[in-house]
Amino acid sequence: MYKNDTIVALATPAGSGAIAVVRLSGPESHDIAAAIFVPAFAKANSKPTAKLYERLHPNTVTLGHVYDGDRIVDQVLLTRFDAPRSYTGEHVVEISCHGSIYIQQEIIGLCLKQGARMAAAGEFTLQAFLNAKMDLSQAEAVADLISSESATAHQIALQQMRGGFSSELQDLRKQLLNFSSMIELELDFSEEDVEFANRDDLKVLLANAQKTLRKLIDSFALGNVLKSGIPIAIVGEPNVGKSTLLNALLNEEKAIVSEIAGTTRDSIEDEINIDGIRFRFIDTAGIRETTDTIETMGIQRSYTKAEQSRLVLYLLDATQLDSNPRIVHCLMRIQILKERFPDKPVIVVLNKLDEITGLQHAEITKQIKKRSPETIVISLSAKSGIGVDEMKEALVASFQSGALSGDDSIVSNARHYDALQKAYASLLEVQQGIANDISSEFLAIDIKATAESLGLITGEITNDELLGNIFSQFCIGK
Numbered sequence: 001m002y003k004n005d006t007i008v009a010l011a012t013p014a015g016s017g018a019i020a021v022v023r024l025s026g027p028e029s030h031d032i033a034a035a036i037f038v039p040a041f042a043k044a045n046s047k048p049t050a051k052l053y054e055r056l057h058p059n060t061v062t063l064g065h066v067y068d069g070d071r072i073v074d075q076v077l078l079t080r081f082d083a084p085r086s087y088t089g090e091h092v093v094e095i096s097c098h099g100s101i102y103i104q105q106e107i108i109g110l111c112l113k114q115g116a117r118m119a120a121a122g123e124f125t126l127q128a129f130l131n132a133k134m135d136l137s138q139a140e141a142v143a144d145l146i147s148s149e150s151a152t153a154h155q156i157a158l159q160q161m162r163g164g165f166s167s168e169l170q171d172l173r174k175q176l177l178n179f180s181s182m183i184e185l186e187l188d189f190s191e192e193d194v195e196f197a198n199r200d201d202l203k204v205l206l207a208n209a210q211k212t213l214r215k216l217i218d219s220f221a222l223g224n225v226l227k228s229g230i231p232i233a234i235v236g237e238p239n240v241g242k243s244t245l246l247n248a249l250l251n252e253e254k255a256i257v258s259e260i261a262g263t264t265r266d267s268i269e270d271e272i273n274i275d276g277i278r279f280r281f282i283d284t285a286g287i288r289e290t291t292d293t294i295e296t297m298g299i300q301r302s303y304t305k306a307e308q309s310r311l312v313l314y315l316l317d318a319t320q321l322d323s324n325p326r327i328v329h330c331l332m333r334i335q336i337l338k339e340r341f342p343d344k345p346v347i348v349v350l351n352k353l354d355e356i357t358g359l360q361h362a363e364i365t366k367q368i369k370k371r372s373p374e375t376i377v378i379s380l381s382a383k384s385g386i387g388v389d390e391m392k393e394a395l396v397a398s399f400q401s402g403a404l405s406g407d408d409s410i411v412s413n414a415r416h417y418d419a420l421q422k423a424y425a426s427l428l429e430v431q432q433g434i435a436n437d438i439s440s441e442f443l444a445i446d447i448k449a450t451a452e453s454l455g456l457i458t459g460e461i462t463n464d465e466l467l468g469n470i471f472s473q474f475c476i477g478k
Ligand SMILES: Nc1nc2c(c(=O)[nH]1)N(C=O)[C@@H](CNc1ccc(C(=O)N[C@@H](CCC(=O)O)C(=O)O)cc1)CN2
Pocket: 021, 059, 081, 084, 085, 086, 087, 094, 133
């Protein structure tokens, strides 16, 4: 990015809509606009001049025409923003033209001819960051906001765009740097055994910092899946109705259903929003003993999907549970699954409710509860749809608790998560160092390392490579 360039790009989607917005940003924006725009308030037959353009008010929309020499290109609305009061902090001009691809290209072409250059991906927001209109984590949240596909993903991005944890981390970083400079000052007076940095105050700061960072780090588990969809694996023996349940949840005939055991050979997944939360349901190959190589690979994948999910729905065919030995057999298989994934929440789903009597249902749940009291059981019929909405509600409720309902910041960006973990690790080193009474010199180094990781999140510390990585993922015009 060259600071003194004026950049231009289409701010609206490529193609033709009703209206398109061409955006200019940089020191020459107004000169460029003045050379191609005649406001409607000008006398008839006026040509574009700087004098006419000077009469436009900032933050105000003006009707007029874009000219290419003597030729009118389009009737447009032009908005003038004067630096630093603009999105980017530079002089900005927005031209709302008719949405034809031809007109868009003509106007961009005129701007280029007048000295602008095409903006790179994310460059408007990069300017905003470099002009301190926002910090780095806020700029990243702009991209997240644009791509958010559910109410919760939108909420997380918006919260971060509006400041989120930025000021908290900036504050923490400042206090840490303050301590490290005082400790470094002690080194200059090493003969005299002075202590500028009160170790008790430092310990309090570190304890608070540790709590703050821990909370943010822990929030990532949720933030990450809320952004991309909470993965939920549907597993169980062949023919219990896994694919039927997937279709019922998605309201779509996504997976093939048949009475042949082993129909699903590979996992099938899709996303759906339920009450503002994005879920990703994964139908898997039925788990059984088999000598078929392909089926074995499918079953292996079932385990991998269960591993990667946030929650496992273990499906049972209620019509098969007509004797105690069969119930015991099923519970044993669930036990094996739980041992394989000790930290994974498992919900037992009793399917084909439509095929059994109320009495049988009561007996099965009684037996399960008796043998495995902590097991959560949901009963439904994937085929008829009975109980499916209730299960959706239960899923929403289980993910809506805690972090989501409060005002606590949620980390959803993997880069922030990495930096927070690094900060946390070096924070522990500082605490260890104090406990072991290490030299002030090393203490200061560890404190500065913590501060540096925090600075990477907010962008107080950056480098071209980092900025390039982040902003190149934006769309052009943002
Ligand atoms: N047409 C248009 N719509 C848009 C944007 C835009 O740039 N142009 N935005 C962006 O992509 C978003 C709105 N965000 C914006 C944020 C700040 C400023 C701005 O001019 N800020 C100045 C002035 C503040 C004021 O007047 O109080 C500033 O911060 O100094 C503009 C848009 C969404 N919609």
